[in-house]
Amino acid sequence: MQIPHEVTARPDTGLYNAKLGIWLFLASEVMLFGGLFSAYIFLRMGAEDGYWPHGLLNVPVGAANTVVLILSSVTVVLAWASLKMRKFSQYKLWMGISILCGALFLIVKLAYEWPQKFEHFGAFIKKDAIAKYEPYLDNEGMKRKKLAPRVEVSGHLHEVTMTYDPKVWEGIVKEQETNLQQIDDRLKSGKESKSVTSELERDRKRIAAKLKEMPSVKLENFLPKHDLEIAKEGGHGGAAHHDPSVQTIHSTKMHGSERAGVTPATAEKLEKLPGLKLVTFELGLDPINADPTNPESDKPHFWYKGSTKTHGTIQRQDVESWSAFAPKHSPYFAVYFTITGLHGLHVLAGVLIMLYFWLPVEGGANMFKRNPEHLANRVEVVGLFWHFVDLVWIFVFPIFYLL
Amino acid sequence: MSTAALTHAHDAHAHDDHHYDPGFWRKWVFSTDHKMIGIQYGVTGLAFLMFGFMLMMVMRWQLAHPGEAVPYIGGLLQTLFGSSAFQSDAKGIPGVLTADGYNSFGAMHGTIMVFFGIVPVAFAAFGNFVVPLQIGAIDMTFPRINMASFWCFFISCLFMLVSFVVPGGAAKSGWTSYPPLSGIADLGPLNHVFMNGQTLWVTGMVFNITASLLGSVNFIATIIQLRAPGMTWMRLPFFVWAQFVTAFLLLLAFPPLEAAGVMQLMDRAFDTSFFMPTGLIVNGATTQWSGGGSPILWQHLFWFLAHPEVYVLILPGIGMVAEIIANNTRKPLYGYKAMVGAIFVLGFLSFVVWAHHMYMTGMGAKVSAFFQVTTVMISVPSVILVTALMLSLWGGSIRFTMPMLFATAFLPMFGIGGLTGIPLAFNAVDLYLHDTYYVIGHFHYVVAPGTIFAIFAGVYYWYPKATGRMLNEFLGRMHFWGSLIFINGIFFPMFLQGMAGVHRRWYDGGAAYEQIIKPVIHWNNFMSVSAFLLGLAQIPFIINFCWSIWYGRKASDNPWDSTTVEWDTPTPPPHGNFTKEITVYRGPYEYSVPGADKDFTPQTEAPKADKPHSPTPPAAAPAH
Amino acid sequence: MSQSHDHGKEVAHGASHDSGAPADHAQHDMHLGLYWGIGGVLVVFTAITVWLSYVDFDKMFAGHGWNIIIGMIVATFKVCLVGAIFMHLKGEKPLVWKFLYFTLFFVAGLFFLTLLHYVDPIFGTTHAHH
Numbered sequence A: 001m002q003i004p005h006e007v008t009a010r011p012d013t014g015l016y017n018a019k020l021g022i023w024l025f026l027a028s029e030v031m032l033f034g035g036l037f038s039a040y041i042f043l044r045m046g047a048e049d050g051y052w053p054h055g056l057l058n059v060p061v062g063a064a065n066t067v068v069l070i071l072s073s074v075t076v077v078l079a080w081a082s083l084k085m086r087k088f089s090q091y092k093l094w095m096g097i098s099i100l101c102g103a104l105f106l107i108v109k110l111a112y113e114w115p116q117k118f119e120h121f122g123a124f125i126k127k128d129a130i131a132k133y134e135p136y137l138d139n140e141g142m143k144r145k146k147l148a149p150r151v152e153v154s155g156h157l158h159e160v161t162m163t164y165d166p167k168v169w170e171g172i173v174k175e176q177e178t179n180l181q182q183i184d185d186r187l188k189s190g191k192e193s194k195s196v197t198s199e200l201e202r203d204r205k206r207i208a209a210k211l212k213e214m215p216s217v218k219l220e221n222f223l224p225k226h227d228l229e230i231a232k233e234g235g236h237g238g239a240a241h242h243d244p245s246v247q248t249i250h251s252t253k254m255h256g257s258e259r260a261g262v263t264p265a266t267a268e269k270l271e272k273l274p275g276l277k278l279v280t281f282e283l284g285l286d287p288i289n290a291d292p293t294n295p296e297s298d299k300p301h302f303w304y305k306g307s308t309k310t311h312g313t314i315q316r317q318d319v320e321s322w323s324a325f326a327p328k329h330s331p332y333f334a335v336y337f338t339i340t341g342l343h344g345l346h347v348l349a350g351v352l353i354m355l356y357f358w359l360p361v362e363g364g365a366n367m368f369k370r371n372p373e374h375l376a377n378r379v380e381v382v383g384l385f386w387h388f389v390d391l392v393w394i395f396v397f398p399i400f401y402l403l
Numbered sequence B: 001m002s003t004a005a006l007t008h009a010h011d012a013h014a015h016d017d018h019h020y021d022p023g024f025w026r027k028w029v030f031s032t033d034h035k036m037i038g039i040q041y042g043v044t045g046l047a048f049l050m051f052g053f054m055l056m057m058v059m060r061w062q063l064a065h066p067g068e069a070v071p072y073i074g075g076l077l078q079t080l081f082g083s084s085a086f087q088s089d090a091k092g093i094p095g096v097l098t099a100d101g102y103n104s105f106g107a108m109h110g111t112i113m114v115f116f117g118i119v120p121v122a123f124a125a126f127g128n129f130v131v132p133l134q135i136g137a138i139d140m141t142f143p144r145i146n147m148a149s150f151w152c153f154f155i156s157c158l159f160m161l162v163s164f165v166v167p168g169g170a171a172k173s174g175w176t177s178y179p180p181l182s183g184i185a186d187l188g189p190l191n192h193v194f195m196n197g198q199t200l201w202v203t204g205m206v207f208n209i210t211a212s213l214l215g216s217v218n219f220i221a222t223i224i225q226l227r228a229p230g231m232t233w234m235r236l237p238f239f240v241w242a243q244f245v246t247a248f249l250l251l252l253a254f255p256p257l258e259a260a261g262v263m264q265l266m267d268r269a270f271d272t273s274f275f276m277p278t279g280l281i282v283n284g285a286t287t288q289w290s291g292g293g294s295p296i297l298w299q300h301l302f303w304f305l306a307h308p309e310v311y312v313l314i315l316p317g318i319g320m321v322a323e324i325i326a327n328n329t330r331k332p333l334y335g336y337k338a339m340v341g342a343i344f345v346l347g348f349l350s351f352v353v354w355a356h357h358m359y360m361t362g363m364g365a366k367v368s369a370f371f372q373v374t375t376v377m378i379s380v381p382s383v384i385l386v387t388a389l390m391l392s393l394w395g396g397s398i399r400f401t402m403p404m405l406f407a408t409a410f411l412p413m414f415g416i417g418g419l420t421g422i423p424l425a426f427n428a429v430d431l432y433l434h435d436t437y438y439v440i441g442h443f444h445y446v447v448a449p450g451t452i453f454a455i456f457a458g459v460y461y462w463y464p465k466a467t468g469r470m471l472n473e474f475l476g477r478m479h480f481w482g483s484l485i486f487i488n489g490i491f492f493p494m495f496l497q498g499m500a501g502v503h504r505r506w507y508d509g510g511a512a513y514e515q516i517i518k519p520v521i522h523w524n525n526f527m528s529v530s531a532f533l534l535g536l537a538q539i540p541f542i543i544n545f546c547w548s549i550w551y552g553r554k555a556s557d558n559p560w561d562s563t564t565v566e567w568d569t570p571t572p573p574p575h576g577n578f579t580k581e582i583t584v585y586r587g588p589y590e591y592s593v594p595g596a597d598k599d600f601t602p603q604t605e606a607p608k609a610d611k612p613h614s615p616t617p618p619a620a621a622p623a624h
Numbered sequence C: 001m002s003q004s005h006d007h008g009k010e011v012a013h014g015a016s017h018d019s020g021a022p023a024d025h026a027q028h029d030m031h032l033g034l035y036w037g038i039g040g041v042l043v044v045f046t047a048i049t050v051w052l053s054y055v056d057f058d059k060m061f062a063g064h065g066w067n068i069i070i071g072m073i074v075a076t077f078k079v080c081l082v083g084a085i086f087m088h089l090k091g092e093k094p095l096v097w098k099f100l101y102f103t104l105f106f107v108a109g110l111f112f113l114t115l116l117h118y119v120d121p122i123f124g125t126t127h128a129h130h
């Protein structure tokens, strides 16, 4: 069975099926990215003053990646033209370059741009505490210059200090053990109906599993020995021990290794531990916070050049929210990662399809001998998709990197 | 290699087809044949309609008898759905629907009915089965993408079903899934990070949307590219037009919701704040989100889809009813061209009315005014469609066949649904009626005795083509009268309750507000009894549907004496559909044409003058 | 997978090519240079976009958001080039253009109607900004 108009155009529309199909698909893609970009605009318009960051991305790298995509757009169209002219080796060449460009783009994103951000630390300061951080922020200066206030201190996390109360943790374990005991008692009594019994058994399993997990989230087991330094003042034998009604509190420090510092991800895990409270963050400040009066950082981009040697301290209690420059850091990074992530998936899909058409397989390059026009159509269709991916990036680049 | 069955005009059983034996898996499971995919969509969708209805019957029990265990099957329900949805009462009798359970069932009822019931049946199943046949095509343009669409849909079904049995139960934030509620739901320490109701819901929806997109590309491309020679645009049956516009609505309105779904997934899985406002307080504690997001943003993106979606729910139904009315009045549709125009205007306008669902958000008077105007405007094409269908009945010699009974009932039912919507367009009125049972009554008249009746009409009408057997008339009539009476018993009192102030999504049926709504609360019982009887009334249908596949009366190729091309095939149609070359010579509804030898003239019948051999099809016909 | 079933009429339309024959030689040869040229223009405009972002247009025009507007105008220009030349929209069939018109209209609706939200919010319903 042969579907009509697979290769040749239908006269009244002038299109072959796949070309019509890809344009319809692209229409829906326009709406998909339209939805995301409208979210970007909506969130940016709604952001409070100072909460929409600028200049956090690496412009030279972004610009270089833009050029890579533009180049691949040229070569993919040349690959198609080569097929139209029935020049097979040229087709292989241009298509090969397009594939490599796509792959290069992805590598730069995944191996260079993204990981950098997950290492970087930023904390939004509470409104009522912001004055305390004036030396890092220079909001007086910003006000004078009629610029939006700075609300965030960022840099490389070197150290966190915390207090730890093992009693809380023990309490939770106790509670779960009591629960388990109660369930066992009820089960043993034999008085429960069938459906209740099955429920109890399900609960029992869940709690038992949780209890088994508990030791691994205990601070002592969680941190490598050399990272954990029990501070003298609040540690063993501290005042707390004399009064049995006061819980034992250890004040603890965590150093990172020389190179990486404490990763924000580790600090996040710590904060979730029962009984543990973060007290301060010790950072190597970003240039903008190390030297806040420098007019350079008012310019639109002061892309991340690595943190300075200047040390800064932030009290956890002054912080509204903190994290790595990860999606959850702020709506800005949320949209940034979502749009570039989805765009990256499109790049990946494009690369894979182009690879398929390039390899000597039945539906790919081998088709040239049998039906070159069909292969040309396929390449035209993937080309249209590829140009669309390029086109999205042409908007992404200024929107996130520059404006 | 030659072209398909189409060219084997002289040979009734073309050899291509004769040897077409794809084996069990390719024939029944991973089929690329549009008819099989249509049937797969249909069976899955009908099962989900049934499931969604059963959820609602449990809820109706709770509304009529708050806090009482569901009789007979309470224990079973509790074992199936677990302790988050059902508990035992004070005496230890299992099967009391919990508040969480009620929320779960309500949210999943809405989701399942809309995205897993109606759209798969009305759009995907009938569209797949009927459209290629009606335009004289051998299949869809992209059969493999068609198969991918169904399996994508199937995966989304699994997500939804699994979500009922994970700890915490299925999604509970309504079918609208409004944040911040949906952002914090099911995220407690007892929930799995991924295997929890709301996260599975969003993920399932992303798959469901992808399936719809793949389907709609296929439908549009098929209708544009694969019309048989002579099948010009104005010779398309109205059903094809309806599917065409519906496919565009899905294609362009769904992606923003897909984007929103991805964002909600990010909010839940990666703690972003797309929809989480600054300083959100939950259970007395400030949340740890960065904030800065907007719940209103979700509402915009959601309703950007969900308003066009209501037309996705109804347009295929109108299309089916139009076919059936023309066929059973033995008369052309009244105002076919106006109807085509109206359906386009309707599709177009449906993209700019969405915020009439958001009058309560405080988006401002100017915005409300804009959407109020567009909403009132969109009622014009809707009225044109219904009026044209009503007028089509005028002066016809109506045959009340089974499909026609349902199609006729559709008109007043859809009419009630449509007319009760008009007050809601005005924002001053809506501020009062918003989120009351009045709204529930309004849209259910559109989708239940509206679309579902159209679906029943369609099933009775095309079942013979799909299976080769007729459905039983007597069982059909039992099904029809039972359904018509009891469905009104459920939905009409909703208007009364709603106007008196009964709010939707109340777990106790309003017992807590009894002082205020006393005059109408007693209806709860009546409505619930009606719902159970409506359930009973479906039994004849289910029996009929299963029994007739093997034992029904044998159907001829064109049992309804219809004009359109899908009846010009063997019954059931073979792979490749047609055993002769299809050329279309006339419009879709040439019934009772004066001077013709029969009271219907099939679209493929050549004009008398050049009947013997007609080398050129009339219009600028595309070649195959 | 042959296309021989297509009626001769279509070939006469010039819409299709014989399977083996090199098609439209001259025309595509001419285009090769054009494609490289457009690629070059796009690269140049990428540089211009970066450069423009250093210019403070808000100061220049005493307004708000000018950099965004100008940046978007440049991006739109680039996108039009990609569409017109690489995607062959220049001279594309009317059907494709129709799809595009509708799509662009609806995207515009999505953008601007959601933004109406910020036009006259009811007091106290959205958090303060600016």
Ligand code: HEM
Pocket (backbone or CB within 6 Å): B053, B056, B106, B107, B109, B110, B111, B113, B114, B118, B173, B174, B175, B176, B313, B440, B444, B447, B448, B452, B490, B503, B504, B505, B506, B507, B531
């Ligand atoms: C024919 C049988 C049906 C009955 C008896 C029924 C009944 C109900 C009732 C009573 C509610 C309100 C629940 C509450 O607010 O607490 C409801 C909600 C809803 N129904 Fe139905 N319904 C039926 C069919 C359908 C169909 C066919 C559709 C869709 C196409 C549908 C879509 C919905 C939706 C979207 C909601 C709102 C859910 C929510 O609040 O999130 N229903 N239904």
Ligand SMILES: [Cu+2]
Pocket (backbone or CB within 6 Å): B306, B307, B310, B353, B354, B356, B357
């Ligand atoms: Cu609406």
